[in-house]
Amino acid sequence: MMINHPLLGLRDAAEFVYLGDASLINRPDRDAPDAAAAFYEYLHLRDNPAGTHRELWYHEQGDRSWLVVTRNTLTHDIESVELASDVARQQGRDV
Amino acid sequence: MRYSALKILKEGLSGNKGWKPAWREPEPKTEYDVVIVGGGGHGLATAHYLAKEHNITNVAVLEKGWVGSGNVGRNTTIVRSNYLLPGNQPFYELSMKLWEGLEQDFNYNAMVSQRGVLNLCHSDAQRDAYIRRGNGMRMSGADAVLLDEAGVKEMCPFLNFDNARFPIKGGLWQPRGGTVRHDAVAWGYARGADSRGVDILQQCEVTGFQMDNGTCVGVYTSRGSIKAKKVAVCVAGSSSRVMEKAGLRLPIESHVLQAFVSEGLKPVIPGVVTFGAGHFYISQSDKGGLVFGGDIDGYNSYAQRGNLPVVEDVCEGGMAVMPMIGRARLLRMWGGIMDMSMDGSPFIDKTDVPGLYFNGGWCYGGFKATPASGWCYAHLLATDTPHEVATAMRLDRFMTGRMIDEKGMGAQPNLH
Numbered sequence A: 001m002m003i004n005h006p007l008l009g010l011r012d013a014a015e016f017v018y019l020g021d022a023s024l025i026n027r028p029d030r031d032a033p034d035a036a037a038a039f040y041e042y043l044h045l046r047d048n049p050a051g052t053h054r055e056l057w058y059h060e061q062g063d064r065s066w067l068v069v070t071r072n073t074l075t076h077d078i079e080s081v082e083l084a085s086d087v088a089r090q091q092g093r094d095v
Numbered sequence B: 001m002r003y004s005a006l007k008i009l010k011e012g013l014s015g016n017k018g019w020k021p022a023w024r025e026p027e028p029k030t031e032y033d034v035v036i037v038g039g040g041g042h043g044l045a046t047a048h049y050l051a052k053e054h055n056i057t058n059v060a061v062l063e064k065g066w067v068g069s070g071n072v073g074r075n076t077t078i079v080r081s082n083y084l085l086p087g088n089q090p091f092y093e094l095s096m097k098l099w100e101g102l103e104q105d106f107n108y109n110a111m112v113s114q115r116g117v118l119n120l121c122h123s124d125a126q127r128d129a130y131i132r133r134g135n136g137m138r139m140s141g142a143d144a145v146l147l148d149e150a151g152v153k154e155m156c157p158f159l160n161f162d163n164a165r166f167p168i169k170g171g172l173w174q175p176r177g178g179t180v181r182h183d184a185v186a187w188g189y190a191r192g193a194d195s196r197g198v199d200i201l202q203q204c205e206v207t208g209f210q211m212d213n214g215t216c217v218g219v220y221t222s223r224g225s226i227k228a229k230k231v232a233v234c235v236a237g238s239s240s241r242v243m244e245k246a247g248l249r250l251p252i253e254s255h256v257l258q259a260f261v262s263e264g265l266k267p268v269i270p271g272v273v274t275f276g277a278g279h280f281y282i283s284q285s286d287k288g289g290l291v292f293g294g295d296i297d298g299y300n301s302y303a304q305r306g307n308l309p310v311v312e313d314v315c316e317g318g319m320a321v322m323p324m325i326g327r328a329r330l331l332r333m334w335g336g337i338m339d340m341s342m343d344g345s346p347f348i349d350k351t352d353v354p355g356l357y358f359n360g361g362w363c364y365g366g367f368k369a370t371p372a373s374g375w376c377y378a379h380l381l382a383t384d385t386p387h388e389v390a391t392a393m394r395l396d397r398f399m400t401g402r403m404i405d406e407k408g409m410g411a412q413p414n415l416h
Helices: A035-044 A084-090 B005-013 B041-054 B089-106 B124-139 B151-154 B182-195 B240-246 B308-321 B323-327 B370-383
Strands: A001-006 A010-014 A017-021 A052-058 A066-072 A078-083 B033-038 B059-062 B117-121 B147-148 B170-174 B200-203 B206-212 B217-220 B224-235 B252-264 B272-275 B282-283 B291-300 B330-341 B347-350 B355-361
Touching: A001 A066, A001 A078, A001 B117, A017 B291, A052 B291, A052 B308, A066 A084, A078 A084, A084 B240, B033 B041, B033 B217, B041 B059, B041 B182, B041 B370, B059 B182, B059 B224, B089 B124, B089 B182, B089 B323, B089 B370, B117 B151, B124 B147, B147 B151, B151 B170, B182 B370, B206 B224, B224 B240, B224 B370, B240 B252, B240 B355, B252 B308, B272 B308, B282 B308, B291 B308, B291 B330, B347 B370, B355 B370
Parallel strands: B033 B059, B033 B224, B059 B200, B117 B272, B224 B355
Antiparallel strands: A001 A010, A017 A052, A052 A066, A066 A078, B117 B170, B147 B170, B206 B217, B217 B224, B252 B291, B252 B330, B272 B282, B282 B291, B347 B355
């Protein structure tokens, strides 16, 4: 697989470390009353779809940026690649 | 029809006209006591033991493709019970005992070959860890022998003992481990279940679950709707996809694991050998091919094929520990889809939905578990209580903090 890094262009997926579902960006509020249940779901449960999947890849052997890669888990085709910091900013996070 | 040497002789003398198909091809009934979703090794074993041990025979096994078309036909055929934790090891030792009596139990040649499993160690710390593991194994009734360097040399003189980075210091040997003909396991269990009245329905895909006031009362399939008092899902690799139809989210990611086989060679490897400093394991099939594998590719996948970086990684591991395999040519490689659970351990449990049961999350250890998985799942379905060796394999264990973290790596499926 080749990942089209937004800053560096096409890079071999072997340069990256995989973390999993991009929803891991959305860390729950630790002060919320239901924090225990929210963290259980955040940490352990996954949608795990067969088809389009948004996921986090870390460019460990490159510029060390976190990417959100939209990839098809049935074909391994990569549809789009964004910087995870841009995605977090769009969601109103202060990064 | 019982298979025996006498039967072969009789059929041989009468033109082999008396052989019948190993199982029937029945039409689905409208209702069963138990419907098992998934006709792989675990599902068929569950049906076999439900009928044989619990006398529950009004059972159907629904299979989307053909019997044994999933991971039971795609693994590297290794059986062993060399786990450590109390939540795991007694379960795998039960499985080992069932493997030992399997062929007599279901009257089918599964080519169970107890040729031994050798885990190599490469440092003092690793030897200490293996001593602990060996003691854990023996406490469960399993066998474990600690070998020093000379002991390993005697058994496997072809290994690379003087590797500068990872010299071989010894190994943990389980003589009762070995290999089993994987397809024959599915066929034997299918035949055993069928002969006791279980309906095996191939080309029968489950498209949804019938719910009545929050209780699961049956399934919708590509061959019509089927009512059931209990629905038992057993579809490792596709667990998330199937359970999503019942509204459940699981602590599982699906990953691809690749396996490899070389051209056929004369016997060179006595048993199963695993590299302790990288992820590489190898055995030799009865046909002579070297069967080996390593790590999962490490990203979510349902594609049943992997990528080249892992091929390179596995072959590097092989060359590091066993340089002679560089002379063999790779014949085939393939991928299977694993349920990677968050702690690397499986589930055999009821779900929050009454009438719906779940078996999955086997990571890449499902094949060796086949008999015990069927045995314990059948026990759960028949008695509604977990079998004593499967009490830790609960679906809610991440909520309650009772993980079975065999590798001590925590909640990261791509690390297991």
